[in-house]
Amino acid sequence: MAVNSLLPFLGTSPSQEAVFQWLEPELGRWRHNPKLATTILSDLAKNRLPDVALKILRSMRQVEVEVNGFHCNAAMHACQKAARWQEALELLSFWLPEFRVSPDAVSFSTAISSCEKGGRWQLALRLLTEMMPLAKVRPNEVSHNAAISACGEKGGQWQLALQLLGRMSAARITPNKISCNAAISACSKAGEWQVALDLLSRMPVRRLVPSEISFSSAISACEKGGQWQLALGLLRQMPEVMVTPDAICYSAAMSACEKGCQWQLALSLLRLMPDMRLMGDEITCNAVISACSKSGEWEQALSLLCEMPAVRLVPNKISYSAAISACEKGSQWELALSLLNSMPLKRLRPNEISYSAAISACEKGGQWQLALLLLSKMPEVRVVPDEFSYSAAMSACEAGGQWQLALSILAKRSSTALPSAPVRKLADGNWPSVFCQACLAPDSRPATSASMHPGLHQLQSLARHFWASR
Template sequence: MGSSPPELMALLALGPAFADNDLRATLSPHLESWRRNPRLATVVLNGLAKKRQPSMAAKVLDFMVESKVEVNAFHYNSAISACGKGGQWPLALSLFSSMPGSRVAPDAISFNAAISACEKGGQWQLALSLLNSMPEMRPMPDEISHNAAISACEKGNQWQHALAILSMMPHARLTPTIVSYNAAVSACEKGGQWPLALSLLSSMPGMSCIPDAISFSAAISACEKGGQWQIALRILSDMPERRATPNEFSYSATISACAKGGQWQHAISLLCGMPDMKAKPNQISFNSAISACEKAGQWQHALSLLIQMTALHAHPDHISFNAAISACSKGGQWKLALSLLSSMPEMAARPDEISYSAAITACERGGQWQLALNLLSTMPQMRALPNEISYTAAISACSKGGQWVEALRLLSIMPTMSATPNAISFTAAISACERASQWQFALRLLSTMAEMRVLYDEFSCSASISACAKGGQWQKAMHLLSTMPQMKVLPNEITFCAAMEALESGSQWLAALTLLEDMRAVGVDSILARSAAIATCSKASCWHEALQLGLEMRVTSEVDLGGSFGVLLMECEQRSLLSLELSTSRRLSDAARQGGLLLGLAAVFDFSAELRRGGGSSRNAIPRSLLEPLLVGVACSHVSTRSLPYHRELALLRHVLENAQTGNPAAVAEALDAFGRDLGSSGSWAKFAGGSKAEALLAAMRGGTPACHNNNNHNSATAGVLEIGTYCGNSALRLAASLPGVRVTTLELDPVLVAIARTLIAFAGLASSVDVWTGHSTRLIPRLANWLAQHHSSYFSAIFMDRWGTYYDEDLALLQEHKLLQETGGVLVADNVLTTAAASFLWNVARPSATFVSQVVAVSEVADSSQEDWVSVSVSISPTSGLQSCADLPLELAQLQAESEQLRQRIIVAGGFGAEVAKWEKPAFAQRAKTVLARAGIAPI
C-alpha cells in the first residue's frame, strides 16, 4: 500500500475545527502540482472521504474552484462521497447541485453518491427523486443506483417503493444483485410484511441470486416482527443446507422471535447452541434470551444468563439489566430486582427510566410501597427522569399498601414533573381509593379525567364502580354503569362484575337478576357475575331465586366453587332440601368425571353424598360397598395430566386412605402429620394445624372442657365446640377424638373441602361426632344462633378460629353479637396469629380492658419445625354486648394489620399458595410481626 499524500496528512492534522486560512496555507504549495495532475486532488478528496471529513472535503473543493484549479467529476464525486459517509446529506446535495455551475456534468457515480448520501440520512423521497431524474440528465441508473434507492426506502419504512424499484430493474435490463434483494427483504421486515419477505427469499435462486446470511437474517427478523417463531426456527435450521452459515445476527433474530412467541426454552437452547455453529453469542443474543425469560417470568434463568454474559465477555448493558430486573419483578423477587439495579453502575450500565420503573414495579408487586417511593425520589439524582410508567407503578404500590393519600399526591404532582397522567395512572389512584373505601375521591378522580382530557376506559370505570361497591353506594355504582355508553366506554365482564359486587353489598337481589338479563342482552356471560348474583339472592333470603340461578351454573376449574356452589349447598342444607342438595353434589361429581375438576374428586363427592343421604352421623363404621369405590376413585387422581385446583388436598386424602386404618382417629392424625412433614421437605406449606399446633389446640380445649348435653337447664346447655375454617377436617377430627361425647360443629365455604373433610372424618370413624356445615362464617353464624335455639342449646363452650388473622375481628364481632360463646369461661382459640399477624384481634382479646384472659402460645408449623407461629388462647371473663371499639388500636398494630391484609391478597392472586410470594417473605413477615406485637406487650409467656 502506498503512503498517504503529505497534503492529506497535513489537512488531517488540522483537526475537525480547522480554520479556512489554515486550510488555504496548507494547500497553497500543492496547487501547482494539482493543476498539472488533477488526479492528485482526487486522491486527497478520496482520503478525506475515507476519514469521514465531509466539511473539509467541501472546503477543499471550494478552494480549488476559487484558485482556478481544474475541477472534474472525480473531484465532485469524492467530495459528495465524503459528505455521504460523514452523514452530511444536505452538503452532499449542495455539492451535487453546484456541479453544472462549475461546468461539470454529473455522471452515474455522482448520482449514486448523492442517492447514497440521502439513503444514509433517511431521505428516501430525495433518493427517489434523484433516481427518477437520472434519465433526464443522461446518465442511466445502474445496479448501484437502484440498490442505494432501495436501501433508502428500507430505512424510511417504505416497503412498497422498495419492491417497486426492485421490480423495475429487469425492465431496465439490470439484474438485481444480492444487495438489491437483501435491502428489499429488510424493507419488508421493517414494514411488518413477513409473507412478502419470505416470498422474496424464495424467489432469489430463480433470479440467479443465492441468498446469504444477511438475506436469511432479514427474513428471520421479518418473522420475528410478525410473531412467526416456528417459521423463524425453520429458516435458521435450513441455512446450512442452503450454504449459508448462521451468524450472530441470524441467531439473535431467531432468539428474539422465540422471546416474542413465549418460547423461552427454545431461546435458551438456541443461545447455548451458538458456539457449536461457530457463532459467538454477543450482547444482542443474550439480551434477546434474557427478554424471553423475562416475558415468561423465568427470573432464575434470566439471572443465570446475565452472569454468563460477563463470563463470555459479552458485556451486559442497560437493556440486559432492565430485562433481568423485570423478570425478577414478575417472579416476585423484589430484593433481587433492587440488587440488580444497584449493581448497574459497577458494570458500566447506567440505569435509565426503564430500569427504575421495573424496580418500582417489583416493589409494588412485593408490597414494598416505601421502597417504591424511595426509588422514585432517587431517579432525578441518577439522571433518570421519572415518566408516566414510573409514577403509575409508584401509585399502584401505594394503592396496594393502603396509602391512598400518598397515591393521590403522586398523581397530583405528575404534571409538574413533565409526566402527564394517563388512564392507567388514574385507574391506579382510583383503585387506591377503592381499597380505602374512599368512594367520593374515586368519583372525583373520574371527573378529573374528563377535565384533563384523559379518555375513560373499562378499567377506570370498573375501579370506580368497585369503590362505590365497597363504600356501600350501590345506587351510584349502577348510575355509573348506566352512563358508561355516554362516556364512549362499553361495559365488559369486569365492569359488570364490579356492578354485581355493588348489588351484592346492598343485597339488591332483584337488581342483580335484572343486571344478569342486561348482560345476556349484550352477549356477556360471566361466571363471576352469576356467582355474585347467587350470593346476593341468598343474602337477601331469596333462596328460591338463588337455587334457580344455580341450575344454570356450569362447573369448571375457573368457577369460584365457594362463592357459587358453596352458597347453593348452604341453602339446601339449611333448609333441609336433601334431594336438591344431592343433585347439586352430583353435578360437581359429574364435572370431575368430565374433566372440569380432578377426576378423583368424583369419588369424594359421591362418598360425601352417600353420607348425607344416610344422615351423616347415624353410623361410624363405613360399609365396604362405600369404601371400595372411594379408594379406587381417589387413586385415579394419580393419572391426572392436567393442572387443576385441589391437587394438594386430594393428595392429602389419598395419603390418609393409603396409610391409615379406617375407624382409627390416631392413625389418621399421624398420617396427616406425615403428609405435612413431606410437604415441608419439598418447600410447600401445610394449611392445617398439626404437630405442636394440634397439641396446643387440644390442651386449650381440654383445659376448658365443654359440658355435655346432659344439663337439665336448656337455657344453659352447650352445643359443644365450634370451628370456623374446616379446610380438610384435620382439627375437627382431632377435637372430636380428644373430647369424647362433645359435639363438634365446623364451617367451610368450599364444597370440595367440605366433601374431603366429611370423607376424612367418616374414615376416622367420627362422623357421628362432627357436623360439617357448608357456607361462609358471616352467613352461618347468624343462622347458628337460630339453629341452637331450635335444638335447646344456647352457646358453644369453645370456639376454634382457623382462617387468615385479619378476618378474626369480623368473626368475633358476629359471635359476640349472637352470644354464641359461653359468656364466662368460654374458650376461644385462634390459629396463625403470628404468621398472619392478627394484630387487631390480639389487641382486642389481650389488652387490659378486654373481656378475655388471654395467653399466646408459641408453636411450630408441621411442615417446617423451624418456623414459629403462635396460637392465642382466650377465656371469657364477663358478658359483652359486642366487640368493643378498635379506635384505640395502636398505630403500629394498625399498620401491621394492613400489611397482613396486603400479603393475604398477594397470596390469593398467586393462586392460594403464594406462587409469587418469595419463600423468605412469610418468615420475614412473621419476624417483623413478632417484634411489633412484642412492643405492644403481646408475646408468648
C-alpha cells in the same frame, strides 16, 4: 503525495489558505497528470475527509487546473462517506456546472447514497425519478439500490422500496443481491414478514443466491411479526442452501424466541453459538435474559447476567432492567432491589423501566413503603415516572390497604397528564380497584369535603365524566 503526509500539517479541517499553500508545489504536476489529483481525492474519501477534498477542488479552480468528473465524484464520495448530504448535493447542483462537468450515473448514485445516509429519502427519490431524467442520465442498479435503501431502511417507506424494485425490471435493469437485500430489510423494519419471506423465496428465481444479510433481515422480519417458528425455520434452512449463519442471524432468532416467550429455545441458541465459532454480544445476551424474564425464569436470567463479564461482555442498562423484571415476575423483590442499587456502582443509570420493574417487585412482595420510596426517588435521579411506575406503586398501596395513598398518587399523576387520561387508564387497565371503590363509584363510599384527600374533588369530577362517557 499521500494523504498521510497531508494530515499532520493540515489537520482534518484546514483553512483554504493552508490547503492552497501546501498544494501549490503539486498543482503544476496535476495540470499535466490529472490522475494524481484523483488519487489524493479518493484517499480523502476513504478517510472521510470531505472538508479537505472540497478545499482541494477550490484550490485547483483557483490556479486553473482542470477539474474533471473523476475529481468531483471522488470529492462527492468523501461527503457521502462522512454523511454530509448537504455538501454532496451542493457539489452536484452548483459545483459541477461551475466546473463545466456533466454529472454521470456515479455522481447521482453517490448523491442518492449521501441522502440515504442522511435519512433524506424524499431527496433520494427525487434525484432518482426527477433529476436524473432531466440530466439525461440513465439510472443504474447502484442508484436504484441506494434509493431503495433510503426509502425502506431509513425512511420506513417499504411500499416505495418495493415499487423501486419493480421499477428496475421495467427499466430493464437487473436487480442484484443488494437490491433484494435492501427491499427485504425495508419490509423487516416495517414488520411486513410475509412480504419479506416472499422476496427471499423469489431470489433463486432471479438467479440470485441469498446471503446471510438476506436471511438475517427475513429472520428479523419474522421476529417483529411474532413468528418465532418461521424465524427458527429460516435459521435451520441456511446451511441447506450453503449459507453460514452469522451472529446477527442468531441474535435475530433469539429475539424472535424472546418475543414468543420461548426462553429454552433462546438459551439453546446462545449455547450453540460457540460451537459455530460465533461470539454472542450484549444484544444477544439481553434477548435471552429478556426471554427468561418474560417466562419468570429469574434464576436463569441472573445466571446469564453474571456470566456476561466472564465472556468479556459488559452488562448494560437493558441487561439489568431485564434481570430486574425477571426477579419481579419471580416475586424476588429483595434481588430486584439489589440489582437496582448495584447499577450506579457499574456506572449505569437506571431508567423508568428499571424502576417500574423494581416497584412492581415490591408490590408483589407486599412492600408498599419501599414501592413509594422508589417512586419518590425517581425525580431525584432525573428519571420521569411513567404510567407503569404509578400503576405499580398504586397497586402496592392497594395491596397494603393504603387507599388514601393510592389516591394521592393518582392525584399527582393526573396533574402531569391530560385530564381524562389517568381515569381512563385506570378503568381500562389493571389499576387498583380501590380507586373504583373510593372515587369512580363515589356513591358506594360517601365522602365529605373535609374527609377527602387533597385532589379528590378533581378526581371525582373526572370519574363522573368518565362514567358518563362509557
